[in-house]
Amino acid sequence: MKRNIIDFIKRNRVSTTEISDCLEKSGAILNTNSVNKGHFAVGNLFYVHACNGTNWDVHEQIQNIQDNDIVFIDIIDNEDKAVFGDLVSxxxxxxxxxxxxxxxxxxxxxxxxxxxxxxxxxxGFCPVGYSNENIQKNKYQLKQIQLRKNFYDNAIAVCDDTGVVVIPKEFHNKEFLEKIKYIEEQEDIWFECIDRKKYSTFETVCLKKYLKE
Incomplete structure (x- = not known):
């Protein structure tokens, strides 16, 4: 079913906005802005952590990604430095x-x-980069990393100019796919209401006047 959800989102270019609506207005990875406009991506999320101002763990982990994975590098303790640049990209x-x-x-x-x-x-960007030293993590960091990996790894990531939204593993089912299809249809109806029927957005979104026709 996960593959079906990814395929439907890709073929219909379902936006992060619509996916967030399906997740009850949630799911965004904050502080993720598109570097280059007009791109769209959806796929399996491969989780990578970085902490202690070093990208040693990043270099080690990214060896294992698969084709088409959306690689999420999660900064556990941001030191306002760049985790990597052109080489890793x-x-x-x-x-x-x-x-x-x-x-x-x-x-x-x-x-x-x-x-x-x-x-x-x-x-964002910064010319000052992380080191590449192997720094040991404390127990608290290891616990945080494991918790975040359990949530993010093998989820579905959807990316567009608005940002990035994650569909957790618990929603990789037929019910969620049907919810996406419903949201897609609802968007079409709403735009028809304001474009052709000349309804106000209040009549369309709040009153749902189209349901009473």
């Missing part, structure tokens, strides 16, 4: 064939990332 998107890169942290090498028009979503 090229490795992921070109050589590992990732579907997209998503991070709630900062990146660097912005001119190159923009020039290549890569599918990347991030918090």
């Amino acid at each position: 090229k490795y992921l998107l070109l050589y590992k064939q990732a579907g997209a890169i998503v991070t709630n942290g900062l990146l660097r090498d912005a001119p190159r990332l923009i020039k290549e028009n890569w599918k990347i979503w991030c918090k």
Whole structure:
């Protein structure tokens, strides 16, 4: 069913806004803005963590991604430095064939990332980067990482110019697919109401005047 949901979202280019509505106005990964406009991506989410101001763990983990995975680099303790830049982005998107890169942290090498028009979503940019040292994590960090990995890993990520939304594993079922289809149909009806029937948005969205016709 997960594959069916991904396929439907991809073929119909279902927006992050609509997916968030299906999740009762939730699901966004905050601080993820598109680096290059006009891109759309949906797929399995591959979870990667980074903490302690080093990207050692990032380099180690990204060796295992599969084609078309949406790679989410989760910054556990942001130090206002860039987790990586052009080198890792090229490795992921070109050589590992990732579907997209998503991070709630900062990146660097912005001119190159923009020039290549890569599918990347991030918090922003900073020229100062993480180190690549192997720094040990404390018990609290390990617990946080495990909790977040349990939630994000193998979820579905949807990315567009509005941001990134995650469909948790518990919603990878037929009921949620039907909900997406319903939201799609509702959007079509609402636009027909304001475009052709000249209803106000209040009459359309709040009063649902079209249901009384």
